[in-house]
Amino acid sequence: GMMGGPPQGGFPGQGGYHGTFAAPSPAVNDPMWGYFTAIAGQDGEVDAEELQRCLTQSGFSGSYNPFSLETCRIMIAMLDRDMTGKMGFNEFKELFTALNGWKQNFMMFDQDRSGTMEPHELAQAITSMGYRLSPHAGNAIMKRYSKGGRIFFDDYVACCVKLRALTENFRKRDAMQQGTVNFQYDDFIMCTMAV
């Protein structure tokens, strides 16, 4: 049965898995689907604790320090459009795509693999991602995300996640793409407190 014929029982677990638990869905053929379901558990969604465990166990951070729970919560909040505090499969994949991009970007600046970049490099990294910010805003961000004069990978990712989520929230309200939005207090608090 290994040369292309129909599966004769398959390897342990697989037959039972497909037959008993999973409804047929296009996601089943996705290499990340098995990974996702293993992490998500019974409720089929990933919360911050599950995400932290998964990013730690998968070795995503490599030689960098693992992500703090706080950063994982920011990641979930960024993608959690239905505000359940959890992530479905599509959001999970979207997050990994973004994380891979940010990691590559970080490693470009962290040439000596110290696990940190210099604060002024954060401003460069943000610019290289296509954001156009004033030196004043860049300075505020540098101060907020540096520790002992350095930017650590975990904080860099938290910064990228927030910047992306806040920009997305702003753009959604800037229908005419004018670069200005008239915020009601309640809406301002909602879309800034959640990330």
Add this chain to the structure above:
Amino acid sequence: GMMGGPPQGGFPGQGGYHGTFAAPSPAVNDPMWGYFTAIAGQDGEVDAEELQRCLTQSGFSGSYNPFSLETCRIMIAMLDRDMTGKMGFNEFKELFTALNGWKQNFMMFDQDRSGTMEPHELAQAITSMGYRLSPHAGNAIMKRYSKGGRIFFDDYVACCVKLRALTENFRKRDAMQQGTVNFQYDDFIMCTMAV
């Protein structure tokens, strides 16, 4: 010398402290000044690591878990109007006043001293502080700051700090107190990324 006469040498350290290290200043008479200078060290300002150490050593959290470094950074960011990433004496006192208020508020809801409150109690606590938010905004905040269906003291304080800082940033721009602000993208990012 214990009955009201002039000090006859005083207890160890005091004379030398005033005479040698501290320049005369109104702050010297403040009971918190010695505490502040001991924490602030050479540069005379308190950064997030110093704040965390001080809040842990002073036992501020009591039976609650000590504050995470992340929450301490948010506290500094809230009060750091000159954006140096550090706090002077007046900001330090302002923070302690706010912290004491939040702690009392938290303990009112945490009657069983579990160190947590329920998510819906967070919405009540926010209302009792005078904020008027919609159920939708309250819900977003609850989701963001809860862990395993509970709100922990550390996260509660981080939430209070952010809400206060964001509201202050909004008010400053709402000159006519209309409840709406027209934000430029750059300004929006600066005043939301910094907290």
